[in-house]
Amino acid sequence: MLMAASLVLLMTPGLALFYGGMSRQKSVLNMMMMSFGAMGVITVVYVLWGWSMSYGSQDVAGLFANPFEMFGLKGVIGDAGAWAASASGDYPQVIDVGFQVTFAIITCALISGAVAERVRFGTWLVFTGLWVTLCYFPLAHMVWGGGLLGHGESSIAAALFGTTDGEATIAPVDFAGGTVVHINAGMAGLVLAILIGKRLGFGKTAYRPHNLPFVMLGAALLWFGWFGFNAGSAFGANGSAGLAWINTTAATAAAMLGWLATERIRDGHATSLGAASGIVAGLVAITPAAGSVHPLGALAIGAVAGGLSALAIGLKQRFGFDDSLDVVGVHLVAGLWGTIAIGFFATGTFDTAPGLFYGGEGWKLLVVQVVISACALVFTAIMTTICFYILKPLGWRIDEADESAGIDGAEHAETAYENQAQALRG
Template structure:
C-alpha cells in the first residue's frame, strides 16, 4: 500500500493537482453530454460544440494572459490584483523561470485553474440552447472570460496563505495580498461556488434575456431527445467533481478527504430531495430529475465542502435538491427562457450553498459562532459576483446581438441549428 508522508512534498502536491485537473477537464465534455441530451435532436451538435469551443478558446486565452490576469500580484483596495500588473506573467513566463519542484507545482496549479475557467464558460451555454450562433457565442465567450471570469477568479482564488494563522475555515487562514477580493471579506468559497456557479448562472440569465424566448416557449415545449445521454453527462460531471472539490485543497490531506466525502454525500442527498419534490408535485420521479438533483447538490457543496461535517453536507443536499426542483419553475412564472435551467440549478444552487456556510460552517457559521458576520460576508461575496457577472454579460451579449447578431433567424431555429450552423446532423439513419 502506498503511504504518503505526513507532510506531502511539493511533487506529491503537483501530482495531486495534475490528476485533479484531468478530472475537472472531463467535466466539460460531461456538460456537453448533459446539455446535449436535453435539447432537440436537431440542436445537439450545436449544444455540444459550445462546450468544446469553450475548451479550445479558453485554454489558449488562459495560457496567453488569463492566468496572469487571475493571479497577478500587487494592487490596493482601489486597484485590484487583476489590474495591478495583468500581463506580467503572460505565456506563463514566471513559471518557466522557476526550477524543480517550484516549476512543477506552478504549472500544475496553472493547469488546474485553467479547467475551472473552461467549465464556467461552458455552463453558461445551457441558458441559450437551440437559438444561438456559434461564432457569436465564441466572441461572447472570449470577451466574457476576459472581463468577468478572470477578474472574479482573482477575487476568489488569488490569495496568500498566512502561515501564522492556519486555524480553520477558508476565511481564517488566508489574506488578500492587496486589492479588493472576497477573500479579504473572509468569504469561504473553497472550490468556486461564487466564481464558477453563481458567475455562470448570472451570465446565463443575462444571455437568456438578451436572446429572448424560443419559438413556442411554454412549459413542456421540448422533451429531452436522449435521456441516456444526459445521464451519461451527469455521471461524468459527478466523477470529475471529485477533482474539482478535493483538488482545490492543493494537497492530499484531511481537508481534501473531507471535501471528497462531502462531494459524495451532498449530491446523493440532493438527488433524493429533487425526486421527492418531483413525486409530490408531478406524481412521478424522473431520471432527468435525478440527474438534475445530483448536479444541483454538486453545485451547492462546491463552496462548502471543506467547512461542513458530512451530516450537514447531507442536509445541504436535501435542501438544495428541493429548492432547485422548485426554482426551475420560476422561468415560466417570470417569463425568461433559460433553456436548460442554468439559473435554477447553478445560480440558485450556488447561492444556497454559499449562504448555507453562514449558518452551518464549522467554527464560523451562526450555529457555532453565534455571530452573523460569516453570513453577511457570504452574502456580500455571492451577490457582488452575481451582479458583476449579470451586468457585464448583458452588456456584452447586447452589443453582439445589435451588431453581428447573437440569435439565429426564426426559420433557422425551426429548421434546426445543427444543419444551418454546422452543416451536420446528429443522427443519420440510412435505409
C-alpha cells in the first residue's frame, strides 16, 4: 500500500509534465507550478482536516464527516503497538491516510488544465485548499466514507432499490475514483473555464503544444502511476489487485488505439498527442470499473473511451468555452462513460451486482450508476461555483498585458527557455 501511494503521488509530477508540454513556451512553468502548488496546499489541509472530513465516523447528513473528530490525525497516529487499524486491509490506518491524500492532490491538480495560462497563482493556491474542503472531501465521504452516494442503508442507492443486511441491495460501484476524481475534476474544470473566461485570442490563435516529448513522458508516468491508483484500490496484494492491473493495461491500450483510429479517419493522421491523450482517456474510463469487469469488458470500455474523448475535445470550439488542455473532453467525458459503463459490463462476480449485459436485473445497476453520476455532477457544479465567487475578490485573471507576454514571467519571474529570457531582456 505504501508503494501504491508512492505511485499515485508520482502521478502529479507526471501530470505537470503532461500539461506543461501541452502549454505554450511562455506558460509551461506556471502550468507545472499549479500541480506542484496543489501538492503543497492539499497535503497540509489533508493532515489537518481532510482525512477527518472524508472518513471520520461522525457523519453529517450523509454529506461529510466531522472535520474536528480526527483533526491533525488525532486517534490515527498512536504510540508503538497502539496504531489505529485500517478498515480496508490488515495494516495501520495511517497508511490509508497516505494513500488517500494522493487522490485528493491529483484530483485538484487535474482541474488546472482547464484554466491554463490565465489564472493568478495565489488565487489558485487558495482555491485548491477551499475546493478540496467544500467539494472533494465531501464527495469522497459520500461515495467511499458511508455517505449518500455509497452503499449504506441511508444512501440514494438504498432508497432506489431497497436494502439487504443493512446495505443497498444494488450498490453503486466506484472502484478507484470515477465520480470522486474524474467526474469531479472534469465538472469543476468546466465550471471554472466558463466563469473565468477565455484566453486572449481564443478561437483566433492556434494554441499548439510546445513540447510533445514532455507530453508523452508525462503520459507514460501517468500510466505507470495509475497502477498504484487502480491496483492499490484493492487494498492488498490479491486477485482483485491483479484484475485491476490487467484491466487498467487493457483499457488504456484499447483507448490509445481508439483515439488514433478516430484521428486517422477524421484527420488523416495519427498523432503523438493523440496517443498520449488516448492513454489518459483509457486510464480515466477504467478507473471506476477496474475491479468489477472482465478484461474483455475493459477492452470495450477503453476503445469507446478513446474514440469518444477524441470527438469530445471539439466541444469547446462548438460551445465556446476555453477548456485549455481538454480536461472536459478527457476527464469528464471518459469519467462519465467509465462510471456508467459499469452498468453494462459489470460481471457480478467481483462483489458487485451484474450489469445489463450479464442478465438478471442488470438494468438496476445501470440506473444506480447514472443517478450517482448525475448527483456528482450537480454537487460539483454547485460547490465549484461557490468557490469561484468566494475567491472573486482576490482576482482570478492576470492582466491582459501579462497574459500576452507570458504568465511565467508575470507570476514567477522566470522563463523556461533561454530564448524567452533573451527576448524579455531585449
